[in-house]
Structures are given as C-alpha cells and as structure tokens.
Amino acid sequence: MPTTPLLTTRIDKWLWAARFFKTRSLASNAVELGRVLQNELRVKPAHAVKVGDLLEIHHADQIWQVEIVKIIDVRGSASIAQTMYGETAESIAKRQHKAELRRFQTEPAAQLQQRPTKRQRRQLNHILIE
Template identity: 60%
Template sequence: MNYRIFTEAGAKLRIDKWLWAARFFKTRSLAADAVDKGHVRIGGASVKPAKDVRVGDLVEIEIERIVWQVEVLGVCEVRGPASVAQTLYAETAQSKVKRQLEQERRRTYREPAADMHGRPTKRDRRIIDKFSGGD
C-alpha cells in the first residue's frame, strides 16, 4: 500500500487523526479523548481534537503519566505500519532522557500498595496506624 506522507511546511492534519496515524493511540476516539482531557498540547497550549497540527509543531503527549515531546515531521491521512508512523515525528533528546528515567524508575520502584487487594484487613489497619502514628 502507498502511504502518502506530506512533509512540506504548509501540511496540516487534525491532531486526533495525526496521533492515531503516528500510533500514539490505538483508535481515533482514544486520541480525541486524550486531547479532550488535556493530555495533548501543541506549543504548550491545550487544544481540541479538531485543531490542526502542522509540520514543525512541537507536540506534548502524556500517556500513562509518561510525557513525550515530539516535533511533527510529516502528516499522513491513513494509519500505516510502525515503520511508517515513526517517520511522522522526531522525539526531542530531553524527552527521550526523561522518558527513559521514568521507565527505569518504574522498573525498580515497587508501589507500596501493590500487594494489597481491596480494603485493608483489621490487622493491616493496625500496622498502618502504628507506622503513621495514628491511635
């Protein structure tokens, strides 16, 4: 299949469609939802799903509390394979470092409540109160 990628300066596409085509989200509706919730910013400003993203724009995307800062290199109307999607953007060096640090922190840091399921038992409650200085 032929994937037409537009890289000229005037090329533009809806942000929700671009996020979907660049494979940041599995569906357009998930991309639009993230934009509506303020997890996507163009040039530092929150936008709506119909906002056009242009080649050269700096887009900030927050997915599961990991922030990607990417520069738009091209726009494509259709969603293609990952190899094609990766040509649509370039991640900033600062973003790569921050993202790798966050992934390493998540690998080594264990959430204290990860072993707990549901509400604490009476015994768990006593232990929590003992450590937190409660009565």
C-alpha cells in the first residue's frame, strides 16, 4: 500500500525523526524551553512544520540553522535523516569555526599531575566560569 507524502508534522516529532534528539521527549522539552526556533519564533512542541521552514536548533553547545526539505515522522537510519534537512552555509561556517577554536584551546586541568587541591579546584572553576 503506497503512502502519501506528509505535508506537515509536529516539530518535536520531526526533530526526533531527523535525529537531532535521541528521544521525542527530549525534543519536546527543548522546544518547550525555547532552544528550537521555527522561522525565528518560539513555538510549542505540537506546532506543525512544513517543507521550507527554517529551524534554529540549540543543542549540546552546538547551533544548527537548517531548512526542512522533507517531512518524515518516523525515525529511520541516519542516512535517511540527513536527507530531511539542509544546513545553511552560514551555520556550517559557524560550527566549523567553533570546532577550530575548541581544537586549539587547552583543557584547564591538563597541566595537573594528580588530583587537584581545594585551591586548584577553585582556580579551575574560576577559569571555567569566565
């Protein structure tokens, strides 16, 4: 039985199917907290998405700006999930720049030879907060 292509689906379901989040409840929670914007607007998890919508996804210290290319509401393989969206050139450049910066930064605890003392731990926390 042939299935008709979907025109819309819930944003949390699409994020889960596109493998941005491991579970649908995590995707729903991120949308609820405003970490996912649809066309620069904050939406609810049940909000419908359609082809052509622009999503800005803040997840795990990464920011993706993607345009929805395909609507699928079931989770499939990673190769299928990557065909559901196209990342903007600006987003790719920003993520690569952040990756380069992270690569050249040294870990504050790398210079320690043993377990840090209370004073060293305070200094590390002060560095990490800044």
